[in-house]
Amino acid sequence: MRRILVLWLLATGASTGHVYGQAPKRIVSTAPSITELLYALGLGDRIVGVDRFSRYPAQALRKPKIGDYANPNLEAIAALRPDLVIIPINPVKLADRLGLLRLKVLEIDQESLAKLYESFRVIGQATGATAEAAKLSSTVRAQLEAVRARAAPLRRTRMMFVVGRTPNRLDGLIVVGQASYLNEIIALAGGENVFRDAVASYPGVSLEEVLARNPEVIADMGDMADSAAVTDQHKREVVSLWERLASVNAVKQHRVYAVASDVYVVPGPRVVDAAKAFLEMLHPETR
Numbered sequence: 001m002r003r004i005l006v007l008w009l010l011a012t013g014a015s016t017g018h019v020y021g022q023a024p025k026r027i028v029s030t031a032p033s034i035t036e037l038l039y040a041l042g043l044g045d046r047i048v049g050v051d052r053f054s055r056y057p058a059q060a061l062r063k064p065k066i067g068d069y070a071n072p073n074l075e076a077i078a079a080l081r082p083d084l085v086i087i088p089i090n091p092v093k094l095a096d097r098l099g100l101l102r103l104k105v106l107e108i109d110q111e112s113l114a115k116l117y118e119s120f121r122v123i124g125q126a127t128g129a130t131a132e133a134a135k136l137s138s139t140v141r142a143q144l145e146a147v148r149a150r151a152a153p154l155r156r157t158r159m160m161f162v163v164g165r166t167p168n169r170l171d172g173l174i175v176v177g178q179a180s181y182l183n184e185i186i187a188l189a190g191g192e193n194v195f196r197d198a199v200a201s202y203p204g205v206s207l208e209e210v211l212a213r214n215p216e217v218i219a220d221m222g223d224m225a226d227s228a229a230v231t232d233q234h235k236r237e238v239v240s241l242w243e244r245l246a247s248v249n250a251v252k253q254h255r256v257y258a259v260a261s262d263v264y265v266v267p268g269p270r271v272v273d274a275a276k277a278f279l280e281m282l283h284p285e286t287r
Contacts, residue, residue: 025046053068077101106123151282159186159192159217168223224259
């Protein structure tokens with residue numbers, strides 16, 4: 001179900017009001033994707049706080065930190081006196097908790113490409129950057145379409161993307177499933193996600209299932225969530241983990257990639273970079 005929920009909690013009461021009033025001057029972002037989008041819209045100077053995982057662009061590193069998506073520091077957020085707090089759809093009911101502090105909240109969903117584009121529009125309207133948001137959306141659409149056009153005549157390549165894993169082991173595997181925007185990115189880049197039939201965004205799977213589905217390409221960032229700290233040696237060790245599965249086509253063909261970059265897991269303007277990287281993994285001849 002397509003959903004972008006806008007909650008604008010007025011400072012004078014708990015009722016929900018209209019989101020598009022005076023453009024906010026002090027904005028708090030609680031997720032890296034939101035931070036990147038605000039900077040892409042030219043609103044970096046209005047950001048007064050970000051989550052601790054917001055690392056791009058580099059200017060975000062200098063902003064005050066308010067915790068993270070799952071464990072935000074509500075006192076730190078309130079102390080920044082924001083005009084607007086922008087949050088992703090949140091399982092811990094963050095919007096309600098912020099509302100009790102009489103803060104204005106915008107809650108967005110970016111878990112598909114359609115919802116990502118909609119988040120551009122909604123944040124643009126809420127911040128007075130409507131024209132910039134429309135331009136950004138048009139640019140991202142055009143660049144993704146260019147990737148799709150390059151991949152269209154090529155054979156579909158079966159791929160698995162690992163987003164979670166027990167460190168140094170091939171268990172506790174969490175992969176990209178049908179409901180993730182990454183499933184769409186893989187498809188437009190000329191791939192076929194071997195777990196596209198899993199309804200969840202990021203399902204847990206067994207090693208036996210991986211063997212049965214036999215991907216031709218494996219991209220693994222499973223224990224490299226802190227991408228800034230990943231070394232080349234760590235990446236080599238990740239590839240070596242998979243080499244024990246000699247029967248898997250991706251291993252046979254030396255097409256296991258250890259990846260450590262936020263572009264693969266932050267649904268924002270840099271999805272274009274993820275699509276281009278997938279295209280090269282899936283179809284090396286396009287490099």
